[in-house]
Amino acid sequence: MRIAPDANEDMLLPLVDHLKDALRQELRGGAYLSTVQALQPLKLDELVLDLAVPSELHRRRVGDEIITRMEELSSDYLGRTIQVRVSVAQMRLETEGVYGGTVGALNDRRAEEVDHQTIDLRSQSGANTAADAPVASQGASTVEYTFDNFVIGGSNRFAHAASVAASEAPGEKYTPLFVYGGSGLGKTHLLKAFSHNINQLFPNKTCLFITTEEYLTQFVKAISTNTVPAFAAKMRKLDVLLIDDIQFIAGKSGLQEELFHTLNTLYDLGSQVMISCDSKPDGINKLEDRLRTRFSQGLVVDIQPPDVETRMAILQALAERIGFWLPGDVAGVIANQISDNVRSLEGALLQVYARSNLFNDPITTDLAESVLSELLPTSEIRISVDLILGVTAEVSGYSTDQLLSGSRKRALVQYRKIAMHLAREMTNHSLAELGGFFDRDHTTVLHAVNSSQDLLGERTEFYQRYMKIQRTIQEQLRLAE
Numbered sequence: 001m002r003i004a005p006d007a008n009e010d011m012l013l014p015l016v017d018h019l020k021d022a023l024r025q026e027l028r029g030g031a032y033l034s035t036v037q038a039l040q041p042l043k044l045d046e047l048v049l050d051l052a053v054p055s056e057l058h059r060r061r062v063g064d065e066i067i068t069r070m071e072e073l074s075s076d077y078l079g080r081t082i083q084v085r086v087s088v089a090q091m092r093l094e095t096e097g098v099y100g101g102t103v104g105a106l107n108d109r110r111a112e113e114v115d116h117q118t119i120d121l122r123s124q125s126g127a128n129t130a131a132d133a134p135v136a137s138q139g140a141s142t143v144e145y146t147f148d149n150f151v152i153g154g155s156n157r158f159a160h161a162a163s164v165a166a167s168e169a170p171g172e173k174y175t176p177l178f179v180y181g182g183s184g185l186g187k188t189h190l191l192k193a194f195s196h197n198i199n200q201l202f203p204n205k206t207c208l209f210i211t212t213e214e215y216l217t218q219f220v221k222a223i224s225t226n227t228v229p230a231f232a233a234k235m236r237k238l239d240v241l242l243i244d245d246i247q248f249i250a251g252k253s254g255l256q257e258e259l260f261h262t263l264n265t266l267y268d269l270g271s272q273v274m275i276s277c278d279s280k281p282d283g284i285n286k287l288e289d290r291l292r293t294r295f296s297q298g299l300v301v302d303i304q305p306p307d308v309e310t311r312m313a314i315l316q317a318l319a320e321r322i323g324f325w326l327p328g329d330v331a332g333v334i335a336n337q338i339s340d341n342v343r344s345l346e347g348a349l350l351q352v353y354a355r356s357n358l359f360n361d362p363i364t365t366d367l368a369e370s371v372l373s374e375l376l377p378t379s380e381i382r383i384s385v386d387l388i389l390g391v392t393a394e395v396s397g398y399s400t401d402q403l404l405s406g407s408r409k410r411a412l413v414q415y416r417k418i419a420m421h422l423a424r425e426m427t428n429h430s431l432a433e434l435g436g437f438f439d440r441d442h443t444t445v446l447h448a449v450n451s452s453q454d455l456l457g458e459r460t461e462f463y464q465r466y467m468k469i470q471r472t473i474q475e476q477l478r479l480a481e
Helices: 005-026 029-035 056-078 157-168 187-201 212-224 228-235 253-269 289-296 308-322 328-337 342-359 365-375 385-396 410-426 431-438 442-456 460-479
Strands: 040-044 048-053 083-088 117-119 177-181 207-211 240-244 272-277 299-303
Touching: 005 040, 005 048, 005 056, 029 056, 048 056, 056 083, 056 442, 157 177, 157 187, 157 272, 157 299, 177 187, 187 207, 187 240, 187 272, 207 212, 212 228, 212 240, 212 253, 228 253, 253 272, 253 289, 308 328, 308 342, 328 342, 328 365, 342 365, 342 410, 342 442, 342 460, 365 460, 385 410, 385 431, 385 460, 410 431, 410 442, 410 460, 431 442, 442 460
Parallel strands: 048 083, 177 272, 177 299, 207 240, 240 272
Antiparallel strands: 040 048, 083 117
16 A cells, blocks of 8 residues: 555654654663764655764764664554665765865865765665565665776776676676675675666666675575565565675575575566675585576676775775875875785775874874884784684783673773774674674674774774784784794
């Protein structure tokens, strides 16, 4: 039954009041004040509740878990499935004159007004998406990830071109489009940019972005609730299916069976499929041959680590996104010393920015060299999550068990965030794998990393703790040489 527009408008304010009242009871005071209190109602229609926050920092603090909880509360309140989206409303990056070499003033070229920039905070599948209703393309993309802001170089040019071409003619050129490469090289960016392009060019097409972990979760839920036929039917009606990190399907025979039949149906319907992986189809362990063949049936392209020129361009783009000007010689220093992936580049850049911001130092090559000398390992010994946890425990005075516990003691939570952040920066583990190490789901790890990045630039005490743990890790590596 279609709900009249004026009925949705009448329900908007009562619904948001209900959400705030419920979450005020569920969240601790500080958590509520820093996340939910600032939410403002924008729009409610049959499927989506749009909310606004005053800044990007607020948007990141809301996080996946609160979004999911608001969807549950909204759906119960209205009696229909609701997706919640949060946007940054009228965000203005202000400048204080011409950039003078410090982070105290933002680059004039970055000053712009963004009006109601809609951001889907999650990986687009959501808690109810796969089992209850596939996300339409309108809600399946995020404006943070587009083809326009994907930095192109020799290492990724073919993958980018293939993704653009397939998104402009979904189901007609390359399906499935299989993109593989190491962690942190931009595969997820391409998937989300694909979704964004579908939204812009084909607003009536249904498009779902989902991680393999989330696909498995929804499949298991369907089994437990005896709704597998409904789950399968909805997945097989999609116009576009985008699956991230397909390597995690290894050994999961039930999900492989389900996915195989879904891909066959979508292929027959002329739907578009795009898949990302950390290896070629032939490199996925414990994968059925028929599924391996299906993955290889379309176009298989790879993404290699970026060359130095591309790394410099990526650093400049990241700095612009953060909101400061990065001198070319500083970008060169970072790009020449960090060559493995984009995530490592971003981590180094954030540390340079944090050091400059906290101590009001100009961003120079000397500052970058100083930060990198502490950041980069001097040993070829592999940095493990166990090493990071052990050093964090040693420095903090908490045990490893305490760091992995559910305790919400403030100092302990900060050290836990630092450990997750360092594990993300210093190892090649995916978010899902890190979640396994820390006994949490991948969204919790992502939220902790984002929160740590914010605190590095805001709190001197947090920065000093972070740097002490990082230096201790490097010292232990040097001693082990």
